[in-house]
Amino acid sequence: MRANRLFIVVPCYNEEEVLPETSKRLLAKVKLLIEAGQIAPDSRIAFVNDGSKDKTWEIICDLHKADPLFTGINLSRNRGHQNALLAGLMTVKDEADMAISMDADLQDDVDAVDEMVEKYHAGCDIVYGVRSKRKKDSFFKRFTAESFYRLMNKMGAKTVFNHADYRLMSRRALEGLAQFKEVNLFLRGIVPMIGYPSDVVYYERAERFAGESKYPLKKMISFSIEGITSTSTTPINIITKLGIGIFCVSIIMLIYFLVLFILNKAVPNWAETAPAWTKVETGWTSLIVSLWAIGGLLMMSIGIVGAYIGKIYLEAKGRPRFIIQDYLENEDGEEK
Numbered sequence: 001m002r003a004n005r006l007f008i009v010v011p012c013y014n015e016e017e018v019l020p021e022t023s024k025r026l027l028a029k030v031k032l033l034i035e036a037g038q039i040a041p042d043s044r045i046a047f048v049n050d051g052s053k054d055k056t057w058e059i060i061c062d063l064h065k066a067d068p069l070f071t072g073i074n075l076s077r078n079r080g081h082q083n084a085l086l087a088g089l090m091t092v093k094d095e096a097d098m099a100i101s102m103d104a105d106l107q108d109d110v111d112a113v114d115e116m117v118e119k120y121h122a123g124c125d126i127v128y129g130v131r132s133k134r135k136k137d138s139f140f141k142r143f144t145a146e147s148f149y150r151l152m153n154k155m156g157a158k159t160v161f162n163h164a165d166y167r168l169m170s171r172r173a174l175e176g177l178a179q180f181k182e183v184n185l186f187l188r189g190i191v192p193m194i195g196y197p198s199d200v201v202y203y204e205r206a207e208r209f210a211g212e213s214k215y216p217l218k219k220m221i222s223f224s225i226e227g228i229t230s231t232s233t234t235p236i237n238i239i240t241k242l243g244i245g246i247f248c249v250s251i252i253m254l255i256y257f258l259v260l261f262i263l264n265k266a267v268p269n270w271a272e273t274a275p276a277w278t279k280v281e282t283g284w285t286s287l288i289v290s291l292w293a294i295g296g297l298l299m300m301s302i303g304i305v306g307a308y309i310g311k312i313y314l315e316a317k318g319r320p321r322f323i324i325q326d327y328l329e330n331e332d333g334e335e336k
Helices: 017-035 056-066 083-094 110-123 139-154 172-177 187-194 217-231 234-262 275-319
Strands: 006-012 042-051 071-075 098-103 126-131 163-170 198-203 324-327
Touching: 006 083, 017 042, 017 110, 017 126, 017 275, 042 056, 042 083, 056 071, 056 324, 083 098, 083 172, 083 187, 083 324, 098 110, 110 126, 110 163, 110 198, 126 139, 139 217, 163 172, 163 187, 172 187, 187 217, 217 234, 217 275, 234 275
Parallel strands: 006 042, 006 098, 042 071, 126 198
Antiparallel strands: 071 324, 098 163, 126 163
């Protein structure tokens, strides 16, 4: 029986510092799996160059020339991590029996690939790489990262806790992913929607081997907003419920003051009866706070609705999610 062909898909953006070591470790891992009969001899390591400005693509081409186990996909311009990852997966889905996606920075434990492949052979279509602990992270990094996952799930973007984009997908799962046509991508939320048997592999995430992190706090916040608005309508529902709640409170207050008026217990003219010190400190302050609170709520609500409208606009245009400029052939070393 033929062994299953594995493709390891690695998105790269300005990774010239780490690629030599990443390629070395991945090559050793793939060769060990081939020798053990776990994967086919024609398995590949596919680096996806996401419009890098450094020598990343040159290094990928050199790796391919040195060993046919390496292949490369060069995007026409920078499209972002999620689009680059999708480009790699969709390019190899017809050639691979299974594909593992991982980052180039070596924070994902390469040794977890063995267990992922074992779970694939046991019948799993999707195997998620999940961080077992965050002891090496600072308190701030740990707090913000875990808050990110909790917020995502609370807001309706169902994700696997402490899972990034380190996962194995079978060909059947890749074909399922190909049916999701949205331009606004959040793979951590889309992949669980595919279904099929799945499992997790726990590993300890290491420090970045070299280079700078591509996901600082500002980008993580932007990424979480993108994920929530791409996979869930919960923010719209919250705005609706909040509006209904404020309307109900206003009706209750209206009834309250009408009853006071009917009973001739209406509040007397405040400007005439209130002490001088309260005219500014209480009346004016409460009025201004109310106006700013309601105004801020309205602006926030418009912004959230606008974000959804913007996504509808992008989806309606149907622009390509990525354009592949070069794809290194696996057999003869030429470019497509």
